[in-house]
Amino acid sequence: VYGNFTFGVYESVMETENNFRVMREKASDSAKGKVPAYQTMPMERYNVPVVNLLSYAQRQHERMNFAVAVEVMNDAGYQWRGNSIDISAEGLQVKLSHAANITTGQTIEVFFRGLEEEFSLDKNHGIAYNVLKIIHKNEFLYLMLKRSTDTPNTPFDEFLENFIHGNKRRYKVNMNNTIEAIFNKTVEQFLSPRSPSLPIFIAYEDGKLSPRYAMTNEVNTDILEYWSNEEDTLQVGYLVNFARLAKLVKLPKNERELYVFAFTHLQNEKVYFYSASMQELDKNAALKSVYLGFGSRKASWRVFKLTMTDMSPGQAHAPLSIPDNISSKVKQQNQAPSPRLMARLKSLRFIVHITDITSGSGQRHYSEYKFNRSSLSHLKVFAHPRNRIPAPITTYRYRYHDKRMEKRYLMRSHLLLSLSQTEAQWQGVSEDISVRGLRIELTHEFSGEIDSVVEVGFPALQALTESYDVMQLRYKVININDDKNILHLKALEGELGTSARNFFENLIKKNKAALKTYPEEEDIPGMGHALRCINAKNIPSLAFVMAKDGARYLPQSAIISRRDENVNRIAAHFAADRELNFEFMFRDRNLEAPFIQHGIKQIKVEQLPLRQELYISFDPTRKENKLAIIPRFDTRFVHDETRINFINDAMARGQFIALHVLLTTTGKPDRDMLQAEMNYVSMYAIHKARELEDKIWNIAACVHLVDITDEVLGRYNIEPERIRQNRLFNQQNGANYKTLTPAE
Secondary structure, eight states: OOSSOOHHHHHHHHTSTTOHHHHHHHHHHHHHTOOOGGGSOOGGGGEEEBOOTTOOOOOSSOOEEOOOEEEEEOTTSOEEEEEEEEEOSSEEEEEEETTOOOOTTOEEEEEOGGGTTTSOOOSSSOEEEEEEEEEEETTEEEEEEEEOTTSOOHHHHHHHHHHHHHHHHHHOBOOHHHHHHHHHHHHHHHHGGGOSEEEEEEEEETTEEEEEEEEEOTTTHHHHHHTBOTTOOBOGGGTTOHHHHHHHHHSOGGGOEEEEEEEEEEETTEEEEEEEEHHHHHTOHHHHHHHHHHHTTSTTOEEEEEEEEEOOGGGGOOOOSSOGGGOHHHHHHTSOOOHHHHHHHTTEEEEEEEEEOOOHHHHHHHTTOOOOGGGGGGGGGGBOOTTSOOOOOEEEEOOOOOOOSSOOEEOOOEEEEEETTSOOEEEEEEEEEOSSEEEEEESSOOOOOTTOEEEEEOHHHHTTOSSOOOSSEEEEEEEEOTTSOEEEEEEOSGGGGHHHHHHHHHHHHHTTTTOEEOOOOOSSTTHHHHHHHHHHTTOOSEEEEEEEETTEEEEEEEEOOSSOHHHHHHHHTTSOTTEEEOGGGGTTTTSSSOHHHHHHHHHHHHOSOEEEEEEEEEOTTOSSHHHHEEEEEGGGOSSHHHHHHHHHHHHHHSEEEEEEEEEEEOOOOOHHHHHHHHHHHHHHOHHHHHHHHHHHHHEEEEEEEEEOHHHHHHHTTOOHHHHHHHHTHHHHTTOOOOOOOTTO
16 A cells, blocks of 8 residues: 555554554453553544634623524514524524525514513514524524614513523523633633744834734743843844845735744854845855855754734734623723723734744754855855844733742842762853742853752852852752753752752842842733734644543644644544544554653653654545555654655655644643633533533643744755645645635
8 A cells, every 4th residue: 555664554563453562452451341442543533623712702691591482574474483592682593494484684573472471572573683694404594683773672672681680590591602712711821822933013104014022922932032132132123124024025925934044153252143034045055055054053053934924903802701791890801902002002913923943853954065164254144233223122921820939030140050079160140030949041051951950159149148158059950941051940859958948038038129020010001911812813823732531642622823724724634624633643653652642741851842843745635544644753754865755755646744843731721811701600500610620621731833844845955846836736736625714
């Protein structure tokens, strides 16, 4: 079937009846009365619903589950009997037979026949409703109706208000939209703070585009740190400069992306930034070899993907799913952003998402470019002159449930660091302090590892105190950045860390008024939340969350980007309507170290996201999933020749797609943002609230999939025309594959 020995063959062999592992599992499960695990993992297990972040139905009035006999009459006088499903002060849902001749937009009359004996309703004149929507399902019509404002009926309004108020606990309030909204918000809280993309909000004023704001989270803050100079001044405006913004906006909407290669040069303790897009390098082949060959040999080498998306200031509003009249607190939370805030947002038109897609194999490949060192002086054309200050960008921090047990304070003080049981020593400076931890920056690369025990001394602070010895404070290294010069330290537990904890507890206590914390107050209240809502409604890439199911992690729900149609199409290929299927991400599940299952364990130990490239061969004409979608993680390739062979084979049989995959665990949901709606659900259905809580707290990890196909093809020098043909594969082959967009 495959033509030669492949992973597909290996996987099939691993699932045969006479495989020792399968026989062992089968015998064990049989003894326990269980169905073997390998038989309970069909494709459907990887189907998940699509969630449009912060997009859900908001109700102006409470809707009550309400089933009574009704009669519906259209404007031609024809009548049909049916039943109501739910009712509100202004709306009604009715179920009729399929034979009913009613169309959207009509005004119809509804007679509540089931209430006429109990209440004094007019039997000859119905209540006028407008038909908003009709759903055909299981031989029935479901009408979504709204009270007609052209024919008011005050007595019925009063009757309905009293009826709902008096019976909503008896008949139960319909909370489907609120339950959906709570889960929707939870998915946003799991995915947004772990997204690898840094959103830059772009303003359009006086015919000119300029970057204005950035939204940082736990993962993308590395991008800001990279684009900060020796004075800790943000220089990311060099990357999203006016020329690149002008180029992006001129491209077709679904092609607004750039790949930019960057590195830094340190001279006289000053940082110089270099960056060049793929298009800028293609203009000069000789200079391209010098830039890629020299830059990729530096530790500061980075590859960034820039994508531009339209946005609207109106997307800043994300009210609760429940009506204002529930409580004064709900009414306050439902209020639209202030005019002052909207005035600050009014010029914003686009978001440029910056994603670090640097890979080890890609950097090794670029470093093989040959160049003459005498040509290095020509690279100054790609240098960003320090005397040309980039556009200032104000950063806002994504506010999520803070995992820190204590507040951090900004404090810069010279320090000496030594590695226990070695002679190695480093100089550096503290960035922030807390009772139990430090973040420090060293002048040169740290040679220790995570979990190393170090001693830290503060000469300047020692001169100020005689009560404490602060020259040999003991800490454990819990995090190291990629450049190995920024460390996160935690005081040792027990007696060994007592000196560090006691000293900083006393220092903070006595100097609280003078010490600064990380800025929490915004210049305009609600600005960070507004930008967060806008960004959630314009997500840059496909992602999904996972929950643990037995010994495995399985996907639970997904979000999609309206940009990455090719990636969306792969995930939708074997899925039901309004769902995606991520079986291809788990295809290595029977190998010794499957990426997701093994990766989550690694993340829990190292407390760092895991990144990997995934190559995919897609042939939509094949009906068997293992032939239609063939995924290979980058670590499965022996060398570049095998990667190029895979690419060529994929393009010959269909389409090649490359993904930058970021795997990370999730944080805790922010209950403050969910509390009003959770209380509402609990009021009427405590069992549903508990089920929802269990579902939310079971989510443990997430995956972000960034399309990097064109960068990978360019990396291996695939001809531009073949790259274009691969990008347009679906349109050129007349494919009518199912696609999903956030608007659906």
